[in-house]
Amino acid sequence: MQSVVSRPTVRRFICDAADRPRRTFADPFARLTTPYARFTTWLDYVLERIGLALARRAGARLTDQLGFRVRRMTLLRRIMALPAPQSSTPRVLGVNDFATRRGQAYSTVSTRGETHRVVDVLPPRYSAPLAE
Incomplete structure (x- = not known):
């Protein structure tokens, strides 16, 4: 060097x-x-x-x-x-649930439909947090 x-x-x-x-x-x-x-x-x-x-x-x-x-x-x-990236409201929202522990704990992930980037991960698998 x-x-x-x-x-x-x-x-x-x-x-x-x-x-x-x-x-x-x-x-x-x-x-x-x-x-x-x-x-x-x-x-x-x-x-x-x-x-x-x-x-x-x-x-x-x-x-x-x-x-x-x-x-x-x-x-x-x-x-x-680094500054946080500017995020706008997604035009197309994809929603999916996944298991954090096999067969026991589930979460919901929301993604941008065009870019398939994660917007948010919600802890329970219920629809109320997603609606908020």
Whole structure:
């Protein structure tokens, strides 16, 4: 594994206006990183994709093979920091029941008809929670 150190040069500007609260300004690195960040914007994106695809342990193994060396909890924190996906009311709703324990406990799952993604899992197998 090889370490890389980047030392970018930052241009500083001085403002002569007396009514400004700040006198010096610097070029922002908006596309490269954010202030006080430990990872670049690109590496953040890559870690989020790996975390979403492979989750904790498998994702940590892949990052180790790629040379990033990121722990599994770092991937989990990246996933948990993502905003929740916006969900709209499904146009077509699929409903099915399934056994959580063979022949003893049942639950109801509702899915989007077009994408077959899970909307909600309801604990009992009765129609009242589904109607709500």
